[in-house]
Amino acid sequence: MLFNSYIFIFLFLPVALAGYTLLKRTGTTPPKVWLIGMSLWFYGYFNIGYLTIMVCSILFNYLVYLWMKAAGEGKMKPALVIGVTGNVLLLVYYKHFDFLTECVNAVFKTDIPLKDILLPLGISFFTFQQIGFLADTYRGDVTDCTFIDYALFVSFFPQLIAGPIADYGSMMPQYAKIGPDTGFDRDRFRRGIAIFIAGLASKVLIADTFGKSVDYAYASAGYINSPEALLAILFYALQLYFDFNGYCNMAIGLGALFGIDIPVNFDSPYKSRNIIDFWRSWHITLNKFLTRNVYIPLGGSRKGEFRTYVNLMIVFLISGIWHGAGFNFIIWGLMHGVLYVTVRLLRDKTAIKCDKALFHILTFIFICIAWVFFRAKDTSEALTLLGRVVHGGLSRLGDGFLKGFNSGEFWYVLKVLHLTGSEAGRYIVMILYTVVSLAVVFFAPNALKVTGKMRYRTFYGVVLGIIFVWCVLSLSGVSTFLYFNF
Amino acid sequence: MNRDNDGKFIVAFIVTSVLGLVLAGALVVTVDPFFHYHAPLKSFPYVVDDQVDMNPGLAAHMDYDSVLLGSSMTVAFDTDRFAEKMGLKTQKLSYNGAYPKDQEIILSKIYKAKGESLKRVFLGIDELNYSCDTEQTKFPITDYLYDDNPFNDVKYIWNKTVLLDYVLRPLADSSDKSDWNMIYKPWWQPMHYNLANVRLYYTPAKEIKDETPTDDYIAGIEANLSTNIIPYIEAHPETMYTVFYPPYSILYWYDAKRQGQIDKIIAKYDYMTRRLLEYDNVEVYFFQNDRDIICDFNNYADYTHYSPKVCDYMVDCMASGRRRVTVDELDDELAILRELAYDYDYDSIDL
Numbered sequence: 001m002l003f004n005s006y007i008f009i010f011l012f013l014p015v016a017l018a019g020y021t022l023l024k025r026t027g028t029t030p031p032k033v034w035l036i037g038m039s040l041w042f043y044g045y046f047n048i049g050y051l052t053i054m055v056c057s058i059l060f061n062y063l064v065y066l067w068m069k070a071a072g073e074g075k076m077k078p079a080l081v082i083g084v085t086g087n088v089l090l091l092v093y094y095k096h097f098d099f100l101t102e103c104v105n106a107v108f109k110t111d112i113p114l115k116d117i118l119l120p121l122g123i124s125f126f127t128f129q130q131i132g133f134l135a136d137t138y139r140g141d142v143t144d145c146t147f148i149d150y151a152l153f154v155s156f157f158p159q160l161i162a163g164p165i166a167d168y169g170s171m172m173p174q175y176a177k178i179g180p181d182t183g184f185d186r187d188r189f190r191r192g193i194a195i196f197i198a199g200l201a202s203k204v205l206i207a208d209t210f211g212k213s214v215d216y217a218y219a220s221a222g223y224i225n226s227p228e229a230l231l232a233i234l235f236y237a238l239q240l241y242f243d244f245n246g247y248c249n250m251a252i253g254l255g256a257l258f259g260i261d262i263p264v265n266f267d268s269p270y271k272s273r274n275i276i277d278f279w280r281s282w283h284i285t286l287n288k289f290l291t292r293n294v295y296i297p298l299g300g301s302r303k304g305e306f307r308t309y310v311n312l313m314i315v316f317l318i319s320g321i322w323h324g325a326g327f328n329f330i331i332w333g334l335m336h337g338v339l340y341v342t343v344r345l346l347r348d349k350t351a352i353k354c355d356k357a358l359f360h361i362l363t364f365i366f367i368c369i370a371w372v373f374f375r376a377k378d379t380s381e382a383l384t385l386l387g388r389v390v391h392g393g394l395s396r397l398g399d400g401f402l403k404g405f406n407s408g409e410f411w412y413v414l415k416v417l418h419l420t421g422s423e424a425g426r427y428i429v430m431i432l433y434t435v436v437s438l439a440v441v442f443f444a445p446n447a448l449k450v451t452g453k454m455r456y457r458t459f460y461g462v463v464l465g466i467i468f469v470w471c472v473l474s475l476s477g478v479s480t481f482l483y484f485n486f
Numbered sequence: 487m488n489r490d491n492d493g494k495f496i497v498a499f500i501v502t503s504v505l506g507l508v509l510a511g512a513l514v515v516t517v518d519p520f521f522h523y524h525a526p527l528k529s530f531p532y533v534v535d536d537q538v539d540m541n542p543g544l545a546a547h548m549d550y551d552s553v554l555l556g557s558s559m560t561v562a563f564d565t566d567r568f569a570e571k572m573g574l575k576t577q578k579l580s581y582n583g584a585y586p587k588d589q590e591i592i593l594s595k596i597y598k599a600k601g602e603s604l605k606r607v608f609l610g611i612d613e614l615n616y617s618c619d620t621e622q623t624k625f626p627i628t629d630y631l632y633d634d635n636p637f638n639d640v641k642y643i644w645n646k647t648v649l650l651d652y653v654l655r656p657l658a659d660s661s662d663k664s665d666w667n668m669i670y671k672p673w674w675q676p677m678h679y680n681l682a683n684v685r686l687y688y689t690p691a692k693e694i695k696d697e698t699p700t701d702d703y704i705a706g707i708e709a710n711l712s713t714n715i716i717p718y719i720e721a722h723p724e725t726m727y728t729v730f731y732p733p734y735s736i737l738y739w740y741d742a743k744r745q746g747q748i749d750k751i752i753a754k755y756d757y758m759t760r761r762l763l764e765y766d767n768v769e770v771y772f773f774q775n776d777r778d779i780i781c782d783f784n785n786y787a788d789y790t791h792y793s794p795k796v797c798d799y800m801v802d803c804m805a806s807g808r809r810r811v812t813v814d815e816l817d818d819e820l821a822i823l824r825e826l827a828y829d830y831d832y833d834s835i836d837l
Contacts, residue, residue, distance in 0.1 A: 006640045190495050412650050416658050456495035465502025473510060476645040 001045040003250045004204055004475060012042065013254075016157075020258060021184070028179035032148050035258070039155040043122075050120040053094075054155065060086055061130040062150050068137050076138050083134045091127045094119055099325035122161040124322055126154050128289055129165050135293050136168045149175050158254035162247050164265035164285035167292075174260050188256045190456050196253025197464050198447035200471045203246030206437060208474075210239035212404025213430075218375065220400075221385045226392035228401050229385055236375050237368040238437050241270060244283075249447050264448065270441045274354040274363050275339045276347075286322070290315045305348075312344070313337040323374070328382055332373040339366060397427070405430040409470075511643040519652030521547045522631055522642060531656045531663035537670055539628050541579045545595040550577035551603060553596055556610025557584040558672070559732035559790070563797040566667040571805035574606060580670050583624040585615050590714035591627065597722065606726045608804065609715075613731070613754045617706030620713040671794075674787040679795075681783035684735065685837060688789045691741035700750045704757050711761055723767050728804055731755065733773035733796065736781050737789035737835070739827035748827045752820050763813050771804055772811040775823035781830070 001008050016038040023030040044051035064083035068076040092100070098114045105112055133153070136142050145153075145168075153171055154160075217224050217232030224232070248266040255262035269282035279287050295315050301308040313334070320333020346352045369386070376382035405411065410429045419425055454460060518524050519532060521543030526532055534540055545553075552574040554560050560580045568576035579596070581588040589609070596604060615624075630638040642648060656663065665671075674683075719727055742748045755774070762768045779785055785796050803809045811819050 006644070010640070186493065186496075190499075193496070193499060407647075409646065409650060412655065416655075458494045458498040461495040461498025461500075462502045465499045465506060468499070468503050469506030469510065472507060472644050473646040473649060476641050476647065 001042045003247070003254070004200060004471075006472075006475060007045075008042075009472065009475075012038070013257075017257060024178065024182070025180050029148060031178055032152050032175065035157075036148070036151050036155055039152075039157040039160060042157040043155065043160060046121050047118070049118075053090075053120050053123070054126060057087070057090060057126065057130065058151055058154050061134065061154075062147055064134060065137055065142075065145065065150070068134070073140065080134055080138045084131055087127045087131050087134075091123060093117070094123055096321070096325045125163045125165055126160065128286070128322070129167075130154060132165065132167050132289055132293060142168050142172075145172065156255075156260070158251040158258075158260075159262055162244075162251075163283070164248070164251070164263045165289050166263055166285065167288070170263050171260075178259075182259060185259055187456075188259060191451050191454075192253045192256025194253070194451040194454060194456075194460070194464055195249050195256065195447055197468050197471070198451065199246040199249030199251075199253055201246075201467050202242045202249060202447070204471045204474045206433075207239045207242035207246055209404050209433060210235040210242070210437075213401050214239050214375070216398075216400045216403070218377075218381065218385065221376075221381050221388065224385075224388050224392055224398075224401070225395045226389055227394065228397055229388035229392050231397070231401075232385065233368050233372055233389070234434070237270075237364075237371050238434070238441065240371060240375075241441060242437070245446070252448065266446075267448075268441075268446045270364060270367075271360075272363060273356070273360045274343050275336065275366070276343055276354075278363060278367065279336075279340065286319065290319060294318055309341045309344070312341055316340060326378055328373040328376055328379045331379060331382075332370050335366075335370045335373070339363075396423075397430075399426075402426055402430060405433060507644060510649055513653050514643045514645070514648055517653045518543070519648060519656075520631060520642065522639070523547075525549070531660035533652060533656050533662050534664040534666075534669040537579075537581050538625050539631055541581065541592055542595050542632050544577060545579055545592055546599045548577050550575045550600070552576045552606035552608065553604070554578045554580070554608045554610075555584070555589055555592065556580055556608075556732070557612050557615065558582040559612060559792075560608075560610045561670040562672055562792070562794045563801065564667050564794060567798055567801045568608075571801055572606075576606075576608065578669055581624060583615065584612070585618050585622050585624050586710035586714035587621055587623050590718075591623070591632065593715075593718045595632075597718070602722070602724050604722070604725050606728060607718075608728045608730070610730055610732050611758065613707075613751060613758065616710050616754070616758065617703045618710070620709050672787065672791065674791075674793075676793070678787045679784055679793040681836065684737070684783050684786050684788055686788075688737055688837070690737075690837070691744050693744045695746045696750065698750075700753050703750060703754055707754060707758055708761070711758065716761075716765075719762075719765050719768060725767060727762070727765075727768045728771065729762055729768060730771040730800060730804070731774050732790075733776055733779045733792060733800075734790040735783065735786045735792075736826075736830055736832075739780075739830065740832045740835075741789075743827060743832070748824065752824055752827075755823075756816065756820055759811065759816055760813060770811050771800070771809050772819050773800060773803075773809060775819060775826055776809070777826060780826075783835075 001012060003009075016035070019034045019038070020031050023034050040051060040055070043054055061083060064079050064086070067079040068083075071079055094117055097117055101112050101114055104110060133142065133150075149172060152175055153166070153168070156171075159166055214232055214236045217228055217235075221229075245266050248264075252262045252264070263285055265283060265285050267281040267284065269278050272278035272281055295311050298311040298314060299307055300311065303311075316333045316337030317330065318333070319336070320329045320331070323329050323332070343354050346354055372385055373379065373382045376385060399406075406426065406429060410432065414425065414428055419428065515523055517527065517530055520536070520540050525547040534544075552568065554563055554565065554568070554576055557580065560578065561582075563578060565576045565578050568574045579592050581592070593607075596607075629635075630641045718725075739748065742751055755772075759770050759772075762770060773779060779792065779796055779799070785792050787793070
């Protein structure tokens with residue numbers, strides 16, 4: 001089920017909230033079981049087969065956890081190794097089997113058939129979250145965890161499909177408080193409404209509009225002209241920003257409606273002056289996970305400069321592989337790794353702090369180019385699109401490229417006002433969208449800050465109601481979140 | 487954090503949302519631009535241009551006693567001509583590039599609405615599309631407009647495209663309003679029907695021989711006829727099925743010749759016609775070999791789509807029985823077509 005769908009907004013969410021609110025009065029276990037049940041419905045709605053995989057994964061990891069607790073401190077390593085290996089194998093099988101098979105076929109000239117395995121949505125997230133839980137147990141950070149709490153920790157629907165990758169410490173104390181003693185928190189509830197709608201608007205009204213041009217450009221990567229290629233690169237950076245921002249805000253908003261604080265995963269990342277800051281604000285919880293569970297265990301910065309940089313490269317390589325199966329994702333991860341290490345070197349070895357406006361611009365350009373490898377179906381397509389920037393030639397933007405902008409409500413208003421007849425008129429909405437979006441990305445406070453400071457008066461209720469209606473009317477062409485595929 | 491704790495924000499949000507959604511839904515349901523709930527309002531300037539989304543509603547709620555079905559080869563017909571020549575109130579329900587499954591789906595809607603009161607079905611058959619998979623539709627159908635599930639109607643009543651393009655835009659600017667007798671009409675004007683325009687769209691087919699055995703095509707046609715068309719013919723003997731093969735221009739046969747398809751296509755016509763004429767409530771009109779139509783490029787806007795003038799002629803024929811073909815006459819008609827397709831002086835066309 002998608003957050004941006006009629007069934008979620010008008011059926012699932014009201015039922016989930018009503019049941020949870022009623023059951024919370026009866027004790028601590030019933031509301032948690034209710035949330036788990038609703039989360040399983042939410043997940044199974046995509047594909048009932050996925051549900052089996054997730055349930056088996058939860059059972060497996062909880063058994064490993066029990067084994068670790070039974071083994072006691074200092075003797076948990078075998079269980080940890082088996083647990084982590086099991087999770088990694090699950091992920092590799094579902095996500096990378098065909099890619100690895102292609103590699104084997106290419107290197108050894110074999111003809112092993114591909115399986116065309118359907119990737120269970122969110123598997124990267126709930127697998128990593130569970131690896132994190134086992135690692136926390138190993139470190140002694142997990143005191144006690146019932147199966148109900150654990151199942152809720154993994155399956156809680158606002159964060160199930162596209163993160164954040166929550167850790168035990170940030171979630172479990174909140175789940176422990178669920179029950180009759182925690183009353184209705186109106187402040188948090190209305191903030192939840194505001195953040196959810198900000199996220200919905202970010203996804204439905206902005207990301208999906210840019211997405212139409214991006215889809216067009218990538219579908220005809222070999223034929224587009226230079227301006228289209230250049231704009232497609234920029235537009236994908238904006239689409240992904242508003243898409244992931246939208247999802248993260250909706251997740252936080254939904255959590256708030258249930259009285260749960262979902263960790264912040266996205267904090268105006270394009271405002272970053274350099275790549276190090278970028279990774280502190282883009283997919284924050286993945287970065288934390290990799291730091292805690294890969295970088296530090298590898299030795300972090302404790303084993304000398306060279307090992308530090310090697311460890312950083314390993315982290316980015318894993319990040320690339322985690323995001324997708326294909327050399328394009330590996331290239332994307334390594335590109336970020338190389339720039340990250342370079343900036344670290346500059347900061348550590350020279351007086352250059354990499355925090356001036358020039359670095360900001362260069363970092364953004366670099367990120368946009370790297371996203372091409374992230375978006376393309378393979379390296380060849382990425383290189384083709386980048387090649388079109390240089391070799392595509394100068395000509396006007398095609399109607400197909402502009403269609404997303406020139407079929408929406410703004411275009412309709414301009415048309416009624418007879419402002420679209422000229423050649424320049426074709427570009428008005430696209431230019432407006434782009435300029436406003438860039439302004440928001442670079443200068444505006446994010447939705448969390450805005451809703452944190454907002455005075456929840458009648459006026460804002462009306463404004464958010466109008467935006468909500470606008471979003472609902474835009475849902476008919478429902479689109480998935482980009483991060484669902486990772 | 488607690489800046490305004492009187493709850494007005496939540497109330498305002500809920501009231502605005504409910505009002506907005508009710509208003510949007512009420513507008514769509516009242517105007518009902520896809521005719522999902524009711525017949526069109528008398529005074530509203532409907533824009534009828536979306537065949538896949540509008541046909542089920544038109545079939546369900548319009549007042550008619552006969553229908554015109556087929557591909558884009560049927561969009562240029564003026565349904566007033568059917569009334570004038572045959573006294574029939576005909577509803578056009580074309581699907582561009584229609585496959586037999588498209589016809590089956592809309593036939594089920596038509597009979598659900600009209601039952602035994604349906605007098606006549608005018609069915610244009612494009613042989614090219616009758617060998618496909620029996621379950622294939624040309625375009626994905628819009629589930630919420632075709633099924634009987636009232637819950638997924640939210641996708642219709644709260645739909646920005648429906649509201650903006652089909653409710654508000656016609657209200658603001660009624661210049662695109664459709665004429666009911668000419669819905670789905672092509673954008674070509676009379677001046678576009680000439681060789682120069684045909685030339686714009688036409689590139690001769692590559693000379694690659696079609697290796698598919700004729701029997702495979704015939705098997706596909708039989709599967710489609712027996713699955714998607716004949717069940718309705720058999721179930722409704724009270725309805726006369728007037729089948730016609732749209733007359734493509736001579737360039738269609740030029741391509742067929744270049745690809746070695748002439749005999750295969752003629753075999754398809756032969757099979758289809760004999761199969762359909764097994765039923766007393768079927769009549770077939772054959773225009774494919776009408777030299778006056780297909781060799782005159784002033785009848786065409788591209789190499790297959792003919793003018794409203796040709797449509798009028800075909801309606802006149804269907805009213806008078808001219809160019810109707812029986813099983814006994816079929817061999818002769820196909821022989822004329824074969825000769826024309828093979829022997830036409832294609833070099834004389836100024837391409």
